[in-house]
Amino acid sequence: MRKHAVAASAAAVLLGISGVCAGSAANATPTGAPVPTDAPRTPKTLVIGVDGASFDVLEQAETPSIHALQQGGLTATSNLPASPMAPTVSGAGWSTIATGVWPDKHRVTDNNFTNPNYAQFPDYLTRIEQAAPQRSTFVVGTWGPISTTVFGSAVDERVQGKNDADTTAKAVERLSTGNPDDVFVHLDEVDGAGHSTGSSSAAYRAALKTADQQIAKIVGAVEQRPDYANEDWLIVVTADHGHTPTGGHGGASRLERKTFVIAKGAEFAAGSTRDDVRIADIAPTVLAHDGIARKTDWELDGEAVNDIVPDDFDALRPKLRGAVDEKGLVGITGWTNEAPEGWTVDNSKMPTGGSTEFRGWTFMTDDFFSNAELGQHRENNVRSRNVFAVADSDEWDDVSPKSSRNFDSTLVTPEYPLNGAATVDISFVSDYAVDDPQGAGVRVSFDEASGLQPQKLVDYPANGTRANPVNQVEHFSYELPRDAKGRLPKSIRLNFSYSGINSAFWAIDQVRVSQPDAPTPDPAAIAVSAPSVAAGSAVTVTGTGFAPGEQLALELHSTPVSLGTATADASGTLSQRVTIPASAPAGAHTLVAKRADGSEVAIPLAITAAPGTGANGSTGSGANGTAAGNGTAAGGSVGSGANGANGATAAGAGTDAQGTAGAKGDGLAVTGASDPAGIVILGAALLALAGVGIAFGTGRARRTAA
Numbered sequence: 001m002r003k004h005a006v007a008a009s010a011a012a013v014l015l016g017i018s019g020v021c022a023g024s025a026a027n028a029t030p031t032g033a034p035v036p037t038d039a040p041r042t043p044k045t046l047v048i049g050v051d052g053a054s055f056d057v058l059e060q061a062e063t064p065s066i067h068a069l070q071q072g073g074l075t076a077t078s079n080l081p082a083s084p085m086a087p088t089v090s091g092a093g094w095s096t097i098a099t100g101v102w103p104d105k106h107r108v109t110d111n112n113f114t115n116p117n118y119a120q121f122p123d124y125l126t127r128i129e130q131a132a133p134q135r136s137t138f139v140v141g142t143w144g145p146i147s148t149t150v151f152g153s154a155v156d157e158r159v160q161g162k163n164d165a166d167t168t169a170k171a172v173e174r175l176s177t178g179n180p181d182d183v184f185v186h187l188d189e190v191d192g193a194g195h196s197t198g199s200s201s202a203a204y205r206a207a208l209k210t211a212d213q214q215i216a217k218i219v220g221a222v223e224q225r226p227d228y229a230n231e232d233w234l235i236v237v238t239a240d241h242g243h244t245p246t247g248g249h250g251g252a253s254r255l256e257r258k259t260f261v262i263a264k265g266a267e268f269a270a271g272s273t274r275d276d277v278r279i280a281d282i283a284p285t286v287l288a289h290d291g292i293a294r295k296t297d298w299e300l301d302g303e304a305v306n307d308i309v310p311d312d313f314d315a316l317r318p319k320l321r322g323a324v325d326e327k328g329l330v331g332i333t334g335w336t337n338e339a340p341e342g343w344t345v346d347n348s349k350m351p352t353g354g355s356t357e358f359r360g361w362t363f364m365t366d367d368f369f370s371n372a373e374l375g376q377h378r379e380n381n382v383r384s385r386n387v388f389a390v391a392d393s394d395e396w397d398d399v400s401p402k403s404s405r406n407f408d409s410t411l412v413t414p415e416y417p418l419n420g421a422a423t424v425d426i427s428f429v430s431d432y433a434v435d436d437p438q439g440a441g442v443r444v445s446f447d448e449a450s451g452l453q454p455q456k457l458v459d460y461p462a463n464g465t466r467a468n469p470v471n472q473v474e475h476f477s478y479e480l481p482r483d484a485k486g487r488l489p490k491s492i493r494l495n496f497s498y499s500g501i502n503s504a505f506w507a508i509d510q511v512r513v514s515q516p517d518a519p520t521p522d523p524a525a526i527a528v529s530a531p532s533v534a535a536g537s538a539v540t541v542t543g544t545g546f547a548p549g550e551q552l553a554l555e556l557h558s559t560p561v562s563l564g565t566a567t568a569d570a571s572g573t574l575s576q577r578v579t580i581p582a583s584a585p586a587g588a589h590t591l592v593a594k595r596a597d598g599s600e601v602a603i604p605l606a607i608t609a610a611p612g613t614g615a616n617g618s619t620g621s622g623a624n625g626t627a628a629g630n631g632t633a634a635g636g637s638v639g640s641g642a643n644g645a646n647g648a649t650a651a652g653a654g655t656d657a658q659g660t661a662g663a664k665g666d667g668l669a670v671t672g673a674s675d676p677a678g679i680v681i682l683g684a685a686l687l688a689l690a691g692v693g694i695a696f697g698t699g700r701a702r703r704t705a706a
């Protein structure tokens with residue numbers, strides 16, 4: 001806290017200076033004038049957790065201060081996981097809220113904190129202390145483990161309240177007289193009321209009303225802070241779980257699993273709602289509010305709310321329908337079999353019958369999916385958001401009568417255009433459960449013109465007892481295959497295939513395809529041993545930046561005349577002596593190396609008249625005047641490039657003996673005539689990569705950590 005006071009005064013000094021500067025540009029402002037209103041405000045955060053608060057009851061209860069936060073900010077409801085990932089209990093719920101990861105990472109699955117993984121996944125106040133130790137962090141909670149266990153010892157001050165009134169008083173005191181930056185407050189007595197009398201009781205609603213009044217006091221203390229105008233507060237209210245109508249939690253019922261994130265701050269529109277925010281997003285949202293850059297190796301499951309990007313499945317929300325065959329889902333609007341735009345479902349191998357809602361890949365919400373039948377791992381699909389895609393051979397087959405036939409469906413993504421980079425980054429949320437034999441995997445397919453066959457990206461286990469061998473965000477760095485000429489495909493699609501006989505399911509979400517930047521221009525280049533050469537003489541062509549072993553056809557342009565071939569060595573360089581045909585007309589030409597992929601690397605080459613007879617030379621020189629050098633018999637000895645062009649005129653127009661060559665020369669259009677002769681490497685090819693080239697016949701995928 002002392003450190004923070006220093007930092008705050010430094011900031012005040014800086015603000016003062018900037019105020020003076022701003023003033024001097026317009027009207028002079030006296031020193032000590034109020035800080036301009038657009039000065040950056042100090043980020044501050046307050047998260048209030050109401051243990052066991054059921055959102056549905058809270059909405060109906062007398063909770064005006066919570067409703068005011070909703071009207072001023074964001075409201076998002078979502079479901080908790082359930083067993084086997086973790087029962088709906090406080091240890092698991094608060095750990096998810098504090099750490100920003102789900103229980104399969106933080107490993108708190110009960111209230112005994114037997115084997116927490118807080119060393120790898122600490123609470124967000126600890127992360128704030130690590131990244132910005134000058135910030136002042138404060139925890140006060142009525143439930144003991146909040147201040148002793150869930151939030152770690154790096155937090156500046158951890159205090160337990162004797163009861164919610166005491167917790168509230170301690171929070172108000174600190175906010176009123178101290179200068180905390182990041183505060184977590186835990187209120188416990190709504191949960192107590194739930195246990196005593198159930199969430200449908202008047203006592204439970206009364207406890208919510210009391211908690212709401214305590215929230216009013218805490219938020220009021222924030223708003224009455226002396227420097228409140230210069231502070232940028234994010235205020236979050238959330239809960240760790242709900243309660244059954246008759247009391248108790250830990251199970252998978254909707255009232256127990258439903259929780260909420262209410263967030264008021266400058267970054268949230270008043271009265272807004274979202275369907276894609278879960279409680280694991282609270283910690284990253286607080287860190288983002290404080291300007292603390294999140295690191296990839298933190299492996300957080302949550303996202304800062306404003307960084308959550310909707311996917312194609314989420315666009316289906318307006319099309320969601322109610323139950324058709326699923327008796328237990330009556331009243332839940334939450335599924336469609338209409339694929340998003342650009343996506344297709346191949347059900348050509350799907351038998352008829354079964355549950356309509358689960359026939360082939362369909363698209364649904366967590367409420368619809370997980371409540372189809374509780375206790376079968378569907379509640380573990382916590383990394384999906386909003387609407388996701390589901391292939392579920394179990395639920396499809398479970399309508400009476402059971403078909404015991406093979407579910408076999410493939411979901412095909414839109415065509416993703418490629419940019420010329422050699423790799424593609426592919427990621428998707430994947431929750432795969434296996435019970436009996438089933439098959440699942442992802443194939444990459446390519447644009448038809450590429451002629452490339454589909455390739456495996458990943459296969460999933462085929463056998464097991466009911467378990468989730470995969471429940472994570474999958475990341476692949478996929479190396480694209482090339483065709484026989486070394487060319488990359490122009491586009492890809494992903495094919496998610498699943499089959500099984502009354503086994504389990506596969507849910508996927510947030511399918512993302514991206515690429516590194518397109519490659520820099522081809523570094524392949526060639527050079528010639530001399531900028532000009534006499535027709536009929538030889539010149540050495542050298543090259544660098546080619547693929548190892550690449551075969552090149554050497555030609556004289558513009559009307560191509562073959563000069564033979566060259567082969568790059570293991571380091572991609574080449575050196576090949578070629579002879580210019582004696583018939584080549586003098587003039588400016590281009591020497592071209594044609595690559596395996598059809599692209600070209602070129603360099604200008606001036607060709608002078610073949611060493612002629614003395615007579616011809618004399619004639620030429622006489623006619624042209626300036627082309628004296630070409631006129632000598634040795635004239636092949638390369639006069640200057642500039643004169644070479646004149647020599648061409650002389651050779652064509654002025655000699656009898658070379659007349660044939662001259663006529664032919666007219667047909668061989670002179671290229672680059674306006675270019676200055678000399679060593680200018682034009683050589684960057686239009687397409688293809690150097691270095692990797694044709695070496696790869698097949699694509700390869702590498703799972704990457706992220």
Ligand SMILES: [Zn+2]
Pocket residue numbers: 052090191192195249
């Ligand atoms: Zn409880």
